[in-house]
Structure formats: structure tokens, C-alpha cells
Amino acid sequence: MCLAIPGKLTELSTDATGVRMGKANFGGIVKQVCLEYTPEVEMGDYVLVHVGFALSKVDEAEAARTYQALAQMQQLGELDTPDVPDAEPPLPEKAAA
Amino acid sequence: MKYLDEYRDEGLAQGIVAEIKRLVTKPWVLMEVCGGQTHSIVKYGIDRLLPEEIELVHGPGCPVCVTSLEMIDKALAIARRPDVIFCSFGDMLRVPGSETDLLILKSRGADVRVVYSPIDCLKIARANPDKKVVFFAIGFETTAPGNAMAVWQAHRQGIANFSVLVSHVLVPPAMASILQSPLNRVQGFLGPGHVCTVMGYREYEPIAARFRVPIVITGFEPIDILEGTLMTIRQLEAGKAEVENQYPRVVSRDGNRVAQDLVNKVFEVGDRKWRGVGSIPKSGYKLRYEMRAHDAERIFDVREIDTKEPEICISGLVLRGVKKPHDCPAFGTLCNPEHPLGATMVSAEGACAAYYAYGRHLQKPATPNSAAPALAKAS
Numbered sequence: 001m002c003l004a005i006p007g008k009l010t011e012l013s014t015d016a017t018g019v020r021m022g023k024a025n026f027g028g029i030v031k032q033v034c035l036e037y038t039p040e041v042e043m044g045d046y047v048l049v050h051v052g053f054a055l056s057k058v059d060e061a062e063a064a065r066t067y068q069a070l071a072q073m074q075q076l077g078e079l080d081t082p083d084v085p086d087a088e089p090p091l092p093e094k095a096a097a
Numbered sequence: 098m099k100y101l102d103e104y105r106d107e108g109l110a111q112g113i114v115a116e117i118k119r120l121v122t123k124p125w126v127l128m129e130v131c132g133g134q135t136h137s138i139v140k141y142g143i144d145r146l147l148p149e150e151i152e153l154v155h156g157p158g159c160p161v162c163v164t165s166l167e168m169i170d171k172a173l174a175i176a177r178r179p180d181v182i183f184c185s186f187g188d189m190l191r192v193p194g195s196e197t198d199l200l201i202l203k204s205r206g207a208d209v210r211v212v213y214s215p216i217d218c219l220k221i222a223r224a225n226p227d228k229k230v231v232f233f234a235i236g237f238e239t240t241a242p243g244n245a246m247a248v249w250q251a252h253r254q255g256i257a258n259f260s261v262l263v264s265h266v267l268v269p270p271a272m273a274s275i276l277q278s279p280l281n282r283v284q285g286f287l288g289p290g291h292v293c294t295v296m297g298y299r300e301y302e303p304i305a306a307r308f309r310v311p312i313v314i315t316g317f318e319p320i321d322i323l324e325g326t327l328m329t330i331r332q333l334e335a336g337k338a339e340v341e342n343q344y345p346r347v348v349s350r351d352g353n354r355v356a357q358d359l360v361n362k363v364f365e366v367g368d369r370k371w372r373g374v375g376s377i378p379k380s381g382y383k384l385r386y387e388m389r390a391h392d393a394e395r396i397f398d399v400r401e402i403d404t405k406e407p408e409i410c411i412s413g414l415v416l417r418g419v420k421k422p423h424d425c426p427a428f429g430t431l432c433n434p435e436h437p438l439g440a441t442m443v444s445a446e447g448a449c450a451a452y453y454a455y456g457r458h459l460q461k462p463a464t465p466n467s468a469a470p471a472l473a474k475a476s
């Protein structure tokens with residue numbers, strides 16, 4: 001949990017309570033991420049995620065390098081914990097113009 | 098793949114090591130603060146690549162390891178209750194309390210759940226209105242924004258059955274505490290890259306100035322650590338004591354302001370007990386008064402708890418960089434990942450667990466820089 005894991009944003013949405021959420025793909029594992037701390041991010045961006053919260057944007061090369069370094073160090077185990085499903089489906093966010 | 102190859106580049110690593118060797122004229126003790134850095138150093142044998150003048154000691158940067166025994170025991174007391182769903186990051190489940198651990202409680206029927214993100218607990222709370230859902234909010238500055246958001250949303254949305262047991266710790270006061278200790282040997286720091294993603298590195302500047310120590314904000318990959326070491330040694334040999342950033346591709350001086358603002362809305366700085374170290378003034382976050390409805394310590398009366406640490410465990414000295422894991426008589430024998438005596442043997446970010454995972458309990462201690470001439474290959 002001390003090291004952030006980079007993922008690629010594949011979905012942006014707002015949940016039923018008005019929180020900006022999204023989905024990120026972490027080397028094939030897709031998980032929910034909260035985007036409240038990274039208002040600038042858009043679909044397709046790479047973000048560093050700590051315990052389900054995107055905290056900064058990185059470029060693709062950095063994301064790839066970091067992900068593989070974490071994989072080598074077997075530091076990706078937390079991704080195996082399943083998401084808790086939403087009671088109500090989130091509303092998709094319109095793609096940025 | 099090509100990017101990783103660059104970072105595993107033997108030639109690049111050897112070039113940095115050669116430059117460090119060229120610069121170094123006397124012994125120096127550096128501490129890496131982050132547990133991820135410790136893991137990387139042990140896995141890739143970075144400490145053994147460096148010239149013998151340079152000693153790397155491992156810092157307190159494993160959040161699971163430094164969570165106080167008292168807090169673990171409080172967590173256990175709350176998790177035992179039949180009206181509670183106790184949620185935690187997976188790493189905490191096997192951390193030994195005075196009598197038991199969360200995994201054992203779970204096996205005996207307590208509702209203990211591992212969550213990936215603290216915000217998942219809000220969904221659990223909404224789905225279980227007849228239960229009290231408690232999240233064990235531990236960690237350094239990296240998890241604080243997530244934990245703050247969970248509390249803030251519960252506050253905003255009026256989710257009354259959600260609370261947090263807060264045991265947040267902060268890096269800069271721990272560094273200051275290490276430097277003030279009469280046992281201190283540390284002369285320079287590799288600062289925690291991912292913590293600074295959130296917080297930036299302004300707050301390290303007064304520490305560097307006050308204690309005259311260089312602090313180089315460093316990533317966790319092997320080449321990052323070698324570069325951070327080179328930058329620290331360059332400062333030490335030149336008599337400088339500044340904050341430098343080895344990791345600008347991820348860390349900025351200001352960090353994530355949006356996250357810092359919410360953290361400050363939910364938490365305030367307070368004294369905090371660190372396992373094996375004791376209380377450090379102003380070294381943690383506690384909930385602000387306005388958030389008291391979500392304070393598990395207030396809701397469940399768990400203020401007075403007698404704790405019991407195993408006498409043989411030296412994890413406190415390991416966390417302060419005074420001792421190495423293999424200095425402990427129990428290391429790899431009485432204490433191992435299957436039967437951890439101290440938290441530093443539980444988490445992958447703990448120095449004892451890293452030493453064990455990479456076979457150092459089978460090797461001769463004491464001569465840290467003798468063996469392994471090359472950067473150890475990833476398995």
C-alpha cells in the first residue's frame with residue numbers, strides 16, 4: 001500500500017452519491033478508482049493509484065516501467081482484492097470535448 | 098518492456114556505482130525511508146553493490162510495521178464485537194497483537210473483511226445498516242487521502258454506521274526523531290518518493306537545514322536508489338545538506354494540493370505511538386473534532402488496553418536503523434513469515450520479511466558489502 005500502482009483510465013463516471021469515479025486497467029486487472037484528487041485526468045490517461053485513489057498523472061513510459069518494477073518485486077497483490085460492487089450503477093461521464 | 102530493461106541495465110548501474118566509488122572518501126551511513134525502497138535494496142542486493150564505505154540502514158517506512166501494538170489490540174477488541182464488520186487492508190490481518198491477530202479472529206467467526214480501498218467500506222456500510230462498519234485507517238501520507246475521502250463522504254452523506262480507527266503516521270517527524278536520538282548514525286536520507294507524490298517535499302527542507310543532513314527524494318527502482326545514493330554522497334562529500342529530487346518524473350515540490358486540502362479538512366496533526374519506537378510528538382493524523390461521529394475510538398470504548406510485546410523481538414531497533422534483521426537472535430528461527438513475532442516480519446515492506454524472502458537468514462551477517470559484485474537479477 002506504500003507504493004502506488006499505475007493504471008490506464010478506461011472509464012470515467014460519477015457514482016450515485018456524486019463522487020467522481022472511474023475504472024483503471026492495471027495490466028489486465030480492471031478496478032474502480034476514485035478521481036476526486038485528479039480533476040485534470042481524462043480517458044486514456046495513466047495515473048498512479050494508492051488504495052483506489054488516483055493521486056497523480058504519469059506518462060505511458062513511466063507507467064509501464066513502474067508497473068513492471070512492481071511486478072518484479074511482487075508488489076501487486078493488493079489488486080487481487082475484489083471491488084465491492086455498487087448498489088446503484090454509476091452514471092457514465094461524457095467524454096471530454 | 099524496453100523501459101524496464103533500461104532500468105535493469107547492468108552497465109548503467111555499474112556506471113553509477115563507479116561514480117560513487119570515485120567520489121567517496123570516508124564512511125557514510127544513509128537511511129532509505131520507504132519500505133518499498135528497502136524491499137528493492139534487499140531484492141536486488143543494492144547494498145552489496147556499493148563501496149564498503151557506504152552503509153544503507155533501513156528506515157521506519159513500513160506502515161504495517163509501525164502501527165502500535167496498542168492500536169492492533171484496539172482493532173482486535175473492536176473486531177471481536179458481534180455488531181461490527183471490521184474492514185482492513187490485507188497486510189494488517191497477520192500482524193500479531195498481544196494475544197491474537199485479525200486473521201485468527203476471522204477464522205473464529207468475526208466479520209473481518211479485506212478491502213482494496215477505504216471507499217469500499219462506505220458501500221459495505223450502506224448495505225449493512227444494522228451493523229457498525231469500522232475501517233482500520235493506517236498508513237503514511239500515501240493512504241491519508243483515501244482514508245480522508247472515506248470519512249469525508251460518510252460525513253457528507255450522513256453514513257452514521259461508518260467509523261475509522263485512525264493510526265496514521267507521518268514521515269518527516271519520524272526522520273526528525275531518528276536524527277535526535279542519541280543512537281542515531283544516519284547522515285543522509287533517501288526520501289520516500291511516493292509519499293512525496295502526495296505531500297511534495299517542502300516539509301523536508303527545514304529538516305535538512307536544521308539537522309544538516311542531505312535528503313534526496315528517491316524512487317524505488319534499483320537505478321533510482323543508486324542515483325539517489327550518488328546524489329546523497331555527492332552532497333555529503335561536498336559538505337552540503339539540501340533537499341534534492343531524484344524522482345522528478347513523479348514528484349513535484351508541491352505534491353497534490355487537492356488531496357492535501359481534503360486531508361487537512363478531515364485530519365489534524367497529533368502525537369502518535371509507533372510500534373517499537375514509542376510516542377513521537379506531532380507524528381500522526383487524528384480525526385478533527387468535526388469528524389468525531391466517525392471516530393471508532395470514541396464510539397467503542399477502547400481507551401485502556403494493556404499490551405504485551407514479545408521480549409525477544411528487536412523490531413523497534415530495526416525500524417530506527419540501529420540494528421539489522423539478522424542481528425536478532427530470533428530472526429529466521431523463532432520468527433519467520435509463518436510465525437511472525439514482530440510486524441517487520443509480516444509486511445513485504447518490512448525489513449525482516451524482505452531479508453527473509455531473499456534468503457539473508459541463510460547467509461553470514463556482518464559484512465554487508467563483500468559479496469554479490471553485480472546487481473542481483475530479478476527472479
